[in-house]
Amino acid sequence: MSNNNVNILITGATGYLGGSILERLLNHPDFARFKITAIVRSAKKAEKLKKLGIDVAVGSHSDADLVTDLAAKADVVFTAADADDLGAAQALLAGLKQRFEKTGKKSVLIHTSGAATLIDLNANGTTPHQVYDDTDATQIETLPGSSYHRHVDLPLVNADIEGFVKTYIILPSLVYGIATGTLVDLGIRNPHTLLFPHLIRLCQKRGQGGVPGKGLNKWPHVHINDMADLYIRLFDAVIANAPGLGHGREGYYFAENGHTLSYDLCKAVAVALAARGVGTEEPTVFTEEEHKTVSHVHSSMRNLFLNSGIGIGRHLQEFLLAILSSSVECKASRARALGWEPRYGDEEFFGSFDAEVGAALRG
Ligand SMILES: NC(=O)c1ccc[n+]([C@@H]2O[C@H](COP(=O)([O-])OP(=O)(O)OC[C@H]3O[C@@H](n4cnc5c(N)ncnc54)[C@H](OP(=O)(O)O)[C@@H]3O)[C@@H](O)[C@H]2O)c1
Structure with a gap:
């Protein structure tokens, strides 16, 4: 050029x-x-x-x-x-x-x-x-x-x-x-960002930080x-x-x-929520029912979801939890x-949830 x-x-x-x-x-x-x-x-x-x-x-x-x-x-x-x-x-x-x-x-x-x-x-x-x-x-x-x-x-x-x-x-x-x-x-x-505010609101709604299964899945x-x-x-x-x-x-x-384990990410959310009086610091396992609950659908996420191999017609919360139950x-x-x-690594990643939770709870 x-x-x-x-x-x-x-x-x-x-x-x-x-x-x-x-x-x-x-x-x-x-x-x-x-x-x-x-x-x-x-x-x-x-x-x-x-x-x-x-x-x-x-x-x-x-x-x-x-x-x-x-x-x-x-x-x-x-x-x-x-x-x-x-x-x-x-x-x-x-x-x-x-x-x-x-x-x-x-x-x-x-x-x-x-x-x-x-x-x-x-x-x-x-x-x-x-x-x-x-x-x-x-x-x-x-x-x-x-x-x-x-x-x-x-x-x-x-x-x-x-x-x-x-x-x-x-x-x-x-x-x-x-x-x-x-x-x-x-x-x-x-x-x-796209995913975390939805996860935080979902946990706020259930009154407790959650985690899909054992949270052994990994994401970058x-x-x-x-x-x-x-x-x-x-x-x-x-x-x-x-x-x-x-x-x-x-x-x-x-x-x-x-990369983070789903558990560590979900734990960071639970700790930040607990610091604001929502539940305890230990995330509890999302139920089958929660994996299927309809939630607010962000347009890009809906498209992502509808075009995914996970299954057409299911909903954001299910998608969110499917992401955290999968690995990349x-x-x-x-x-x-x-x-x-x-310049930013694991420390900043886990440290970011406090501000993200604060913002999600305010908004
Ligand atoms: N954030 C992440 O962690 C992440 C990770 C991987 C991939 N991505 C992908 O990156 C893309 C952008 O994500 P993001 O987090 O930046 O989302 P975002 O904050 O929602 O930004 C998307 C922007 O695109 C605009 N837009 C969407 N559809 C449009 C249309 N048909 N016509 C005109 N403008 C349109 C929206 O405009 P309005 O202001 O009018 O709504 C919004 O400003 C998404 O496809 C997402 O899946 C995001």
């Missing part, structure tokens, strides 16, 4: 992850040469973003023409809205293809997927399971097409192979930490600031035309900096090879 101005399109800019990207772009030393466009549903947030120098298209990603038109002008597209929105992904690809056919310019797509694609739903914490390494493209290709997010990730990789776009797929694991910064201060960005975690570092490090490498930068089938970037184990080798040095 040349050193001239860079047209950037971003989806999910008002969200937890997308906001982390936009915040870093706003503070990027090369900001003056970026022309950033965000697709945003809220007219009020759009006005605030415009004051920060962002071009805003007010609308939804379900408006395929809008998405295609904007993608057709973009050098770089960041997506961080809904990892399972195939229609939006297809509309983006259509625009990027148009651009390539008209100008010969190959755009870059940095897409947010999720580590749930690596899920082992049968893991019980005692039997061995697959540990995925993002530098092993052949291993990733063993994932079934029915895995979470694959129905979107695979067409993106195929587009890269077809040759009109370079795709980079980022797979965040359990992202934690309450986001801070200008976009949060201005009320533009969601500062909270990553702090929101380290996520932002990863997006921007990759972006910088892309615009600098860094040699040997993996893309397409070699372009999966896991994001983790340690992976190594973020590709990002580290790029020079990514995550």
Whole structure:
């Protein structure tokens, strides 16, 4: 990519992850040469973003023409809205293809997927399971097409192979930490991660921290600031035309900096709740009934759930507990090879639940 101005399109800019990207772009030393466009549903947030120098298209990603038109002008597209929105992904690809056919310019797509694609739903914490390494493209290709997010990730990789776009797929694991910064201060960005507020409210409702079974299952975690570092490090490498930068089938970037047992995570929630007078510090096992209870459904989670192999028509709480009853184990080798040095580890992960519980109980 040349050193001239860079047209950037971003989806999910008002969200937890997308906001982390936009915040870093706003503070990027090369900001003056970026022309950033965000697709945003809220007219009020759009006005605030415009004051920060962002071009805003007010609308939804379900408006395929809008998405295609904007993608057709973009050098770089960041997506961080809904990892399972195939229609939006297809509309983006259509625009990027148009651009390539008209100008010969190959755009870059940095897409947010999720580590749930690596899920082992049968893991019980005692039997061995697959540990995925993002530098092993052949291993990733063993994932079934029915895995979470694959129905979107695979067409993106195929587009890269077809040759009109370079795709980079980022797979965040359990992202934690309450986001801070200008976009949060201005009320533009969601500062909270997806899963934990739901878990906390569920435990609050039952009056006691809970844990699925023995909680021997394992999940990776990553702090929101380290996520932002990863997006921007990759972006910088892309615009600098860094040699040997993996893309397409070699372009999966896991994001983790340690793994947690479900029990330890649930215990941290129980301790923070107990400190606020909700139950005791020892989580109790969620009942079969609780695994099936309907709860508030977040739109991205509903989509994730509906597209999952777990079973269509079941509900968020069930999904949440299914996640905590399953395992993902992976190594973020590709990002580290790029020079990514995550700064937050287990201590910050477990330490984060106090603030998260405080915020969930207040909100
Ligand atoms: N947070 C995590 O731990 C995590 C981990 C792995 C993967 N992911 C995936 O990453 C993606 C983003 O997650 P997040 O935590 O950043 O969620 P989030 O805070 O809810 O952000 C999603 C953003 O996308 C926007 N959006 C969604 N659908 C849209 C549409 N049709 N048109 C326009 N805007 C739309 C939302 O806009 P509004 O402001 O209008 O609602 C929101 O700002 C999700 O697919 C999630 O599954 C998240």
